[in-house]
Amino acid sequence: MPRPSLEVAAIFRDHGAAWRAANAGHVSLGQLKVMSAIERCRTAALGGHVARCRDCAHIRIAYNSCRNRHCPKCQGAAARDWLAARQAELLPVPYYHVVFTLPAAIADIAYPNKAAVYGILFAAAAETLLTIAADPKHLGARIGITAVLHT
Numbered sequence: 787m788p789r790p791s792l793e794v795a796a797i798f799r800d801h802g803a804a805w806r807a808a809n810a811g812h813v814s815l816g817q818l819k820v821m822s823a824i825e826r827c828r829t830a831a832l833g834g835h836v837a838r839c840r841d842c843a844h845i846r847i848a849y850n851s852c853r854n855r856h857c858p859k860c861q862g863a864a865a866r867d868w869l870a871a872r873q874a875e876l877l878p879v880p881y882y883h884v885v886f887t888l889p890a891a892i893a894d895i896a897y898p899n900k901a902a903v904y905g906i907l908f909a910a911a912a913e914t915l916l917t918i919a920a921d922p923k924h925l926g927a928r929i930g931i932t933a934v935l936h937t
C-alpha cells in the first residue's frame with residue numbers, strides 16, 4: 787500500500803503549535819499528549835537505529851514509533867484488525883446504517899464536555915433504535931447495535 791501523501795503528523799508539526807495556542811484551555815492534557823506523540827512518531831525525537839547492509843553497505847535509519855493508540859501510523863494495522871474482527875461478528879441478516887447528528891448549537895457545549903455529551907448521545911441513540919425496532923409496527927424485533935462516534 788503506498789504511503790499517504792499527507793499525514794496527520796505533518797499537519798500537526800506544521801500547524802499544531804498555532805492550533806494549541808488558539809485553543810488553549812479547551813484541549814485536555816491527554817489530547818496534548820496524543821498530539822505530541824503523533825508529532826514525534828518516527829522522528830529523531832524518539833530515537834531509533836541504523837541498519838547497514840552487509841553486502842552493499844547501504845544504510846537505513848529507522849526511527850522509533852510512538853505506539854500511541856491514537857496515532858494513525860502506529861495503529862493502522864490495529865484499526866484494520868478491529869474492523870476485520872467486527873466484520874467476523876456480522877450475522878447473515880440485513881444491516882442498516884443510521885446516523886445521529888448533534889445540532890450545531892450543541893457543539894460549544896460538547897467540546898469541553900465530551901464524555902457527558904457523547905454519553906448522552908449514545909444512550910439516546912441506542913434507546914431510540916431499540917424502541918423503534920421493538921415496535922411491531924416497525925420491525926418487532928430485539929436488535930443489536932454497533933455504535934461509533936464519528937467526529
Ligand SMILES: [Zn+2]
Pocket residue numbers: 823824827828851852853854857858859860861
Ligand atoms: Zn505513532
